[in-house]
Amino acid sequence: MGKKTAVLFKCHNWDAVIQRSYERCKKYSNKSDFYILYDNSRGTVEIPEHIQEVENIFLAPYSEVESLGLAWGTEIGNYGGYWYNGDYHQNLFILNHNEYDYICSIENDVAVLNDLDSIFDDMAARNIDAVYKHVEAENHAWAHSGSCEGYYDLSQHVHKGLFCISFFSRRAALLILKRRLEMSFLKREKGLLTWPIGEAVMSHEVISAGMRTEELAHYCDSLRQYDWAPVYLEKEIVNGAEKTFIHPVTEMNEKFIVSNLVQDYHCMISEEEISNGLSRHRSRKINDLEVYSRLFHCPRIYNNPVLREDAVDDARELLTGIDFDLASEGMSPDLTQALTQVYSEFPERVFASLPSYERSHSMFFDHGVALPISLGGSGAYTLVLAARDPDLTSHFDVKGKDVASSFEVMPVSFLLQKGELRFYAVNFPAECTEFVVEQKGPHGFWLNFIKILPTTDALRALSTS
Known part of the structure; x- marks a missing residue:
């Protein structure tokens, strides 16, 4: 009798990126039963x-976990839920479907580019009970070691792993569930405030029981894009010729920005990734104005003139449309006198080649303050302003002046939004030689970016839209 296998695709929401991850996952598991494990808490x-009409949907609200008597996390710090207890989805599943000899548990932000059925075949042939990425860190160097206090002897090595995608035999999955129930009893009996994270439990219990495990990398050409961070975009996925898994994969969102351009862990602003050219390679592949801009303004890039210019060159080479206009060289009026009227600790950042998203780089216009600018050149031009403020246009007027007339208020048009920044544009005719940005509200306002551009066809269209 042949083995019976199941692939468990875990999620708690659904979007276009998750849909494509689901489609890739299913493509590589033709011989296994496929389930979507959905947290509908x-x-x-x-x-x-x-x-839903064609797939096996296994609903897993967290109330089902609690009904089993399983603990869920710590009372201090409020860690818990499915993120912290990465084994709980499969615990519920194996209780309801113990007919499966092997299961693969996969998070919805994993890009599968590897045959899952062949891994099941190897596990059965070699009597392997668990496949995952082993984490070799010593207890003192692992952030979650403290969570194991009271359950494991921390003077001895605690086995650890990364379980974004993992494979278990039935006996390994049932052992993990059994030990979680025992730990839950221990937690209540002794009043323990700690609770071991699943990344320790799933590895330590299986190995301590003498079961055989295998490294996930054994089945891959590489795992260079598989870790808890940084986040990748779908356009960064390697071609399908390489057998691998990529994690985490998401859309361009706050999680991506924080993971790559704020958090300093193997990310685009990390010293190693910048030094070896990986950051630049990734930014060119992503080809997004916000990514170029944030990379440009990070200290390790901005303080190096060569790297700073590389970021600008890439943006101007690869961006198109309005994004290209915003990255283009622009016009350079003399701002020495004008800047004395406004406050900015880093005025050069506000007028930089690419917009800064840092709050500290913004320029403050106090009540009644105006920024007058004269242009010596000729030809139609466009003023671009950017800020976080969603109601920015109610705080200022832009007034233009030609040779023969006084200043007149010019219409401000919404251009686009990129992440936290909203961009606005004002088109001036060729006859206009001066303009002023004038604060008009009861309070001051902040600008992150100012650029004067020769008017392109795309920018000119604003005046007629």
């Missing part, structure tokens, strides 16, 4: 109806 299921 919020009372909703976002999986499209046409998918």
Whole structure:
């Protein structure tokens, strides 16, 4: 009798990126039963109806976990839920479906580019009970070691792993569930405030029981894009010729920005990634104005004139449309006198080649303050302003002046939004030689970016839209 295998695609919401991750996952698991394990604790299921009609949907609200008597996290710090207890989805599943000899548990932000069925075949042939990425860090160097206090002897090595995608035999999955129930009893009996994270439990219990494990990398050409961070975009996925898994993969969102351009862990602003050219390679592949801009303004790039210019060159080479206009060289009026009227600790950042997203780099216009600018050149031009303020246009007027007339208020048009910044544009005719940005509200306002551009066809279209 042949082995019976199941692939468990875990999620708690649904979007276009998750849909494509689901499609890739299913493509590489043709011989296994496929399940979508969905956390519907919020009372909703976002999986499209046409998918629900054809797929096995295993609903896993967290109330089902609690009904088993399983503890969920710590009372201090409020860690818990499915993120912290990465084994809980499969614990619920194996209780309801113990007919499966092997299961693969996969998070929805994993890009699967490897045959899952062949890994099941190897596990059965070699009597392997668990496959995952082993973490070799010593206890003192692992951030979650403290969570194991009271359950494991921390004077001895605690086995650890990364389980974004992992494979278990039935006996290994049942052992993990059994030990979690025992730990839950121990936690209540002794009043323990700690609770071991799943990344320790799933590895340590299986190895301590003498079961055989295998490294996930054994089945891959590489795992260079598989870790808890940084986040990758789909356009960064390597071509399908390489057998691998990529994690985490998401859309361009706050999680991506924080992971790559704020958090300093193997990310685009990390010293090693900048030095070896990986940051520049990734930014060119992503080809997004906000990414170029944030990379340009990070200290390790901005303080190096060569690297700073590389970021600008890449943006001007690869961007198109309005994004290209915003990255282009622009016009350079003399701002020495004008800047004395406004406050900015880093005025050069506000007028830089690419916009800065840092709050500390913004320029403050106090009540009644104006920024007058004269242009010596000729030809139609466009003023671009950017800020976080969603109601920015109610705080200022832009007035233009030609040779023969006094200043007149010019219309301000919304240009686009890139992340936290909203961009606005004012088109001036060729006859206009001066303009002023004038604060008009009861309070001051902040600008992150100012650029004067020769008017392109795309920018000119603003005046007629």
